[in-house]
Amino acid sequence: MKKHKILLTGATGYIGSKLLPELAAAGHEIKCIVRDPSRLNVSAPNITAFKGDLLERASLWRAFCGVDTAYFLVHFLHETRGFEEKEIQAAENFAHMARSAGVKRIIYLGALGNSEDNLSPHLRSRQDVGYILRHSGIPTLELRASIVLGNGSLSFELIRDLTEHLPLMIMPRWVSTKAQPIGIDDLLAYLFQSLEIPIWHSEIIEIGGEDCLSYRDLMKEYAKLRGLHRLMLPVPVLTPWLSSHWVAFFSSVNYTLARRLLAGVKNPTVIENNRPRHRFRVKPQRAAEAMRRALEESPSAQKETNVSVLETFDEPMPRNARAS
DSSP: OOOOEEEEEOTTSHHHHHHHHHHHHTTOEEEEEESOGGGOOOOOTTEEEEEOOTTOGGGSHHHHTTOSEEEEOOOOTTOSSOHHHHHHHHHHHHHHHHHHHTOOEEEEEEEOOOTTSOOOHHHHHHHHHHHHHHTSSSOEEEEEEOOEESTTOHHHHHHHHHHHHOSEEEEOGGGGSOBOOEEHHHHHHHHHHTTTSOOSSOEEEEOOOSOOBOHHHHHHHHHHHHTOOOEEEEOSOOOHHHHHHHHHHHSSSOHHHHHHHHHTTTSOBOOSOOGGGGGSOOOOOOHHHHHHHHHHOOOOOOOOOOOEEEEOTTOOOOHHHHOO
16 A cells, blocks of 8 residues: 555544554554644654644644645534534635645545435534535545444444433434444544545545444344343424433533534435445444444553644745635
8 A cells, every 4th residue: 555644633533543543553654633732642653743723724734744645534513602614614724725735635524414405503514514625626535424333432422321321211203313324443444445545536425334223223222232121212202402401411422512413313314325435345334233342342541642743833834825
């Protein structure tokens, strides 16, 4: 495999923190843009952390210099207000700096959902970000996925918390909406192989596991794997807005994040175009297998950070990179 010079955003997040050691082990040179370098839990000679913020264009230039491939793996769902505007601004800054630095490929993890289906703000924002990156002038692979099943993923932790804590589970209508969950191992394989997939223009590739399931189905499967008896009572009320309070009370997901996630559960997130994903060497797992592996996985031990940290705010930028 060709060795790449890679920029990775979201390196301290759930997916980015798992992708980073795989990229490093393959011998690629990796630059990570992070707000807080102390949170980076992987160390290797070919990893460099750059302190920066995607909302502050001037902090990004040195991280982009010399890069041929850039991953966009960030979101702003935790922000108390204005998360959509911040995601758009971050995408525009990322696209502008990538174009100015001569980046050859962008890889973005977005969200499944039919754009004509009155998408929730979260899903709509994910697709708006993809639109900005695909129209940056740089060939972009936008991987669209649904629920991610893995130890530590928000969706899996939500399923685990509710199923573990509630012998009697109230099932509002939204838990029956179909999704196509993907195991974290399969998702990482798609992201990793995106480095080498031939592309000449921007593409959307829909990815997912073998099953189309609802949150209700996933909770039933989790209970089966854990040997738990759970009574699920369907109710015609309890909207996603009300459910977010309920979820925040019984799980580790805070109210703001729960509200934004659950608002999107009303939208089916299933693959509608299978063809492009067959270019990847991935045989997707079934949801039961992905959850079984998540249950078996013990929390990763945090490694001491030992990477080169560079302050980037005072690095002079070329004139074209400063343009708005």
